[in-house]
Amino acid sequence: MWVNMGPQHPMTHGLWNLRVRIEGEIIKDVDPEMGFLHRGIEKISEDRHYNEIITLMDRTCYVAGLSWEHLFIIAAEEALHIVPPERAEYIRVLSAELQRIGSHLMWYAAFVQDLGLTTPFLYGMRDRDLILDLFQTYTGGRLTYEYMRVGGVRNDLPLGFTARCRQVVDWLMDRFVEYDRLCLSSTIFRERCDGLGLLSAEDAIAYGVTGPMLRSAGSRRDLRKDRPYSVYGQLQFDVATANTADVTGRYLVRMEEMRQAVKIIRQCLDWLDDNPGPVMASQLPRWLGAPYAPVGNEAYLLKRNYPTGLGFSMVEEPHGEAGAYIVNDGGEHPYRVKFRSPVLINIWAAKRYLPGYRVADIPPIMGSVDVCVGECDR
Amino acid sequence: MAESGAQAPAPIPGTEQRPLLWVTRPLATAARQFAKSLWRPSTIIYPFERLEDPKFRGEVAVASGKPIGVGEIWDNYRGVHALNINTCISCNLCAFSCPDVCIEMVTVPGGDPKHPKKCPQIDYGKCSFCGFCSDACPEGCLSMTTRYELSVHKREDMVYSPARMFEVFKSKLPMNPIRVERPKNEDQILLDPPICIGCNACSRDCPTQCITMLDIPKPTPKPGEKLAKRIWKEPVINDSDCVRCGTCISVCPKDCLFWGTRQ
Secondary structure: OEEEEOOOOOOOOOOOEEEEEEEOOEEEEEEEEOOOOOOOHHHHHOOOOHHHHHHHHHHHOOOOHHHHHHHHHHHHHHHHOOOOOHHHHHHHHHHHHHHHHHHHHHHHHHHHHHHOOOHHHHHHHHHHHHHHHHHHHHHOOOOOOOOEEOOEEOOOOOOOHHHHHHHHHHHHHHHHHHHHHHHOOOHHHHHHHOOOOOOOHHHHHHHOOOOHHHHOOOOOOOHHHHOOOOOHHHOOOOOOOOOOOOHHHHHHHHHHHHHHHHHHHHHHHHHHHHOOOOOEOOOOOHHHOOOOOOOOOHHHHHHOOOOOEEEEEEEEEOOEEEEEEEEEOOOOOOOEEEEEOHHHHHHHOHHHHOOOOEHHHHHHHHHOOOOOHHHHHO | OOOOOOOOOOOOOOOOOOHHHHHHHHHHHHHHHHHHHHHOOOOOOOOOOOOOOHHHEHHHHHHOOOOOOOOOEOOOOOOOEEEOOOOOOOOOHHHHHOOOOOEEEEEEEOEOOOOOEEEEEEEOOOOOOOOHHHHHOOOOOEEEEOOOOOOOOOHHHHEEOHHHHHHHHHOOOOEOOOOOOOOOOOOEEEEOHHHOOOOOHHHHHOOOOOEEEEEOOOOOOOOOOOOOOOOOEEEEEOOOOOOOOOHHHHHOOOOOEEEEOOO
């Protein structure tokens, strides 16, 4: 018997449909159905200035906006042959790591809500608000940041930000201990999570599953270490792994990743305190400056020798490995933009890790995937 | 089939089979947080307390050692726009920079009939609060404030006319202090002299009046040669005053102005 879970179901965290074939209580087959939230972001991007695409990146994944901005910016800078100042790179890494904590806290809140635990949900949302407050102090937005620009970042950190950020991450480190006390040492949590949704590393790699789901199976693949982008090569941190390959393992990996993110944030703050400087490249093509005035007639545009190029980037996003590919044909808009969403593939692998379990196990297992449908459907 | 190839979950250190601890530990943690929240709330009582209140402004909160976790609002918050009509130069840059095309330039009283003054009108039904318009404004007259309450009863009320944004400006809310620096290799507006007919359109419409029409010598025609029909004047652009709005390019009837770098 086929059962539809979704598109409007508390388990889905957004608009997607999980069709499940069951025999009694046992899942025999699943058929994830995505695309309800498709907004054509790749196509809209072809008609926008490079900086204007950043407004779309925030809406691609609404819990990890800055990570997606970072992804796009790296590819765009490669395509346009721009080198950002080092201070801007550190601010971007700081933002991406704060965003990783924010995204994982959002996941934590939603995941325990799936299990029926309300107290950890409130804790997760409360502490995520601290991260949003931090973002608001320097980007001006709480969810849609529009902060990074091709060639740097929009503005420098405000006075007193580093002290405040240290205060917040210190506070969060205490909270992480509390999360473990609430969940990991709770019978209700362990009984529902241990040994569920097993996905071995070989299967995960065969399906293209990345991120915490892959690392929970013992793999040490992390793009920040394996293919260091931005300034990750100069920062010390460990790759969070677990060897259980189940829902509890994914929980452990994400909790450890948040602690490692705090470690990275502290190093970034130390560097930013010592090294003031510009946050925007001084040499930019005209249409990347602040005003986007009309270019004038096409004949003169064609006369100018604008650089062309290809840009590709891969970023360890909170959900997994995201990719962007940009073709710059010398115009003021990109010719083609393509994004790789980790969540799309992580959901699709449900065909491998869901069958064999019971219907009541679907919410914890799919909750541990960290579904963000905005990014999945784009 | 799900079990194939995966290991059995290993016991996590510190959480051995101690059933009493499993029950009491989460309860004790929750009870401690509850006690803390009695004197250190994580929320603000919205209609009575507001984020705009000075006690919730970030700088104050840091200086006074206020517990973190309580709402706050900083000056670079991107809320409702404030427009200073008096300093607006009608350069159109905010409308050009808007990714959602929600800014329309509407005529406001104050200009002369030949060259009406135009100021931005924002449709908040479309606005995404990206702040590009405020970044692009060369005079700093369009800026985003800390006001975040936008609910209205009618859809038409979502459209903020320049006069309405001037009201916001007059309420003296903290304005966004961020100004994006311009790149040093910015293009200038160049002239293709043989095509120019000296029509004065660029100089007339320039919002900063940085274009002057200078006389150029009228060449003496050779016998049999016909001179082009034109006014013997040419625009000269003062680069330090130019805001790069491109108005001159769009009004030029002969397309003789273009972006470029002077060699």
